Amino acid sequence: MQIYFCGSIRGGRDDVHVYQRIVHKLQSYGSVLTEHVSSTALSDKGEDAVKTGDKFIHDRDVEWLCQSDVVVAEVTQPSLGVGYELGRAVDMKKKILCLFRPSSGRTLSAMIRGAEDGEQFVVTDYEEDQMEKVVDEFFNKLKND
């Protein structure tokens, strides 16, 4: 299974340790195309755009999104890029799991919370120590669909 993981980069790297934990868990279900999102070596400047260029990053990621079987996004830290990826993924009719931590004190965008349909687009509120269980439930349901 090919998994596209979305997490904030230029939107801020405060949750990178959570992304690491999620990517590690997702790797028990398949290959994570965007493993770099969880790298502590990546700052809020993003990948070296001088070397690769933003167009390269965008086109590569949209291609990976096309190839993916499922999209998992950590949406607690607001990110324009993650919102864009989710919009494109909806258009591609991908199965999507969005993970949000209410303990952050934030209120999730209505454009994410309001897209929930319980089938193709799932939004789950969680605490960090429940993440493994939430991911297991999502993938077990996928297997049975």
Ligand SMILES: O=c1[nH]c(=O)n([C@H]2C[C@H](O)[C@@H](COP(=O)(O)O)O2)cc1CO
């Ligand atoms: O360097 C990058 N590499 C990259 O793969 N992305 C993608 C993957 C992330 O899920 C998402 C983060 O968007 P943003 O940088 O706007 O927070 O965009 C984004 C950047 C920088 O915008």
